Amino acid sequence: MKKIIVSIILIVATIFNVIGQELSPYIKVGETTETMQQTYDKIIAALKDNSFSVLGAYNPSGKSSLKVIAFTRTDLKNTVVKVKDRGALAATFKVGLVKINGKVTITYTNPEYILRAYLMGNYNTYKPIFTKFSSDLKSAFSNIGNDFTPFGGSVAENDLKKYHYKIMMPYFTDPIELNEFSSFDEGLKTIQDNLNAGKGNTKQVYKLVFKSKKIAVFGVGLKSKTDGEAHFLPIIGESHVAAMPYEIILQGNKAMMLHGKYRIALHWPELTMGTFMKIMSTPGNIEDTLEGLCK
Numbered sequence: 220m221k222k223i224i225v226s227i228i229l230i231v232a233t234i235f236n237v238i239g240q241e242l243s244p245y246i247k248v249g250e251t252t253e254t255m256q257q258t259y260d261k262i263i264a265a266l267k268d269n270s271f272s273v274l275g276a277y278n279p280s281g282k283s284s285l286k287v288i289a290f291t292r293t294d295l296k297n298t299v300v301k302v303k304d305r306g307a308l309a310a311t312f313k314v315g316l317v318k319i320n321g322k323v324t325i326t327y328t329n330p331e332y333i334l335r336a337y338l339m340g341n342y343n344t345y346k347p348i349f350t351k352f353s354s355d356l357k358s359a360f361s362n363i364g365n366d367f368t369p370f371g372g373s374v375a376e377n378d379l380k381k382y383h384y385k386i387m388m389p390y391f392t393d394p395i396e397l398n399e400f401s402s403f404d405e406g407l408k409t410i411q412d413n414l415n416a417g418k419g420n421t422k423q424v425y426k427l428v429f430k431s432k433k434i435a436v437f438g439v440g441l442k443s444k445t446d447g448e449a450h451f452l453p454i455i456g457e458s459h460v461a462a463m464p465y466e467i468i469l470q471g472n473k474a475m476m477l478h479g480k481y482r483i484a485l486h487w488p489e490l491t492m493g494t495f496m497k498i499m500s501t502p503g504n505i506e507d508t509l510e511g512l513c514k
Contacts, residue, residue, distance in 0.1 A: 241373035249364025269359035275425035286316040315461030339380040372489030384484035398513035446504040462486035
């Protein structure tokens with residue numbers, strides 16, 4: 220009987236290793252009764268004190284009850300940019316703050332989840348760097364909260380490198396081309412000028428430029444009340460606010476974005492098809508807005 224039990228355990232362990240553990244898109248740090256501003260100040264201090272660089276912050280949907288802080292670190296951004304297939308999108312992580320009933324919930328995008336999805340087969344090549352980044356991030360927030368529980372749905376780790384929501388839906392490898400410029404510098408200037416002007420009711424939240432590699436990433440807040448964040452976030456879930464802002468990536472002379480049906484699903488993997496249908500126009504609306512910034 221003992222041999223049978225041991226055999227069953229080994230089989231289960233083997234199956235688990237093949238399938239891989241489930242990963243969630245967000246980590247919950249904890250909750251606090253401090254004000255949004257006090258919480259924000261503590262997050263900023265924790266990041267800066269632990270060698271993370273704050274890139275920008277904003278209130279998605281224009282709500283004072285929602286806040287996102289975008290950040291990176293030198294070792295992370297210098298590593299992911301080596302991955303040619305839009306790896307620079309994995310250089311920025313976000314903290315999400317949501318205030319409900321006098322309490323602020325603190326969350327952040329799960330590095331392992333995002334990095335496995337965006338870097339695909341390249342994740343394991345640089346795994347020690349990413350593991351340290353994730354560990355240091357948890358350590359940085361340990362004086363703010365002690366929860367650190369995953370939330371927001373889950374995807375098997377081995378499925379993230381080829382993630383898509385449903386059959387016939389786009390993958391990471393199916394980006395949308397927004398425009399092709401005569402040069403990287405022209406693209407950079409065009410996008411920057413349009414963001415400075417607030418074209419399409421948008422806001423620049425952050426910008427990362429890898430000049431020598433001719434790569435730039437813009438984090439774009441979508442301010443329209445009819446088809447921007449104020450429209451779709453309440454429907455699919457404001458607790459996932461750290462998914463924002465949406466990105467434009469300029470590589471060489473081509474500006475691209477991740478397909479909305481991929482990016483939204485990746486950050487809200489537990490969405491039912493019924494809920495997804497309620498924001499059926501959102502991927503196209505985002506594409507139209509970001510395309511306008513590239514012209």
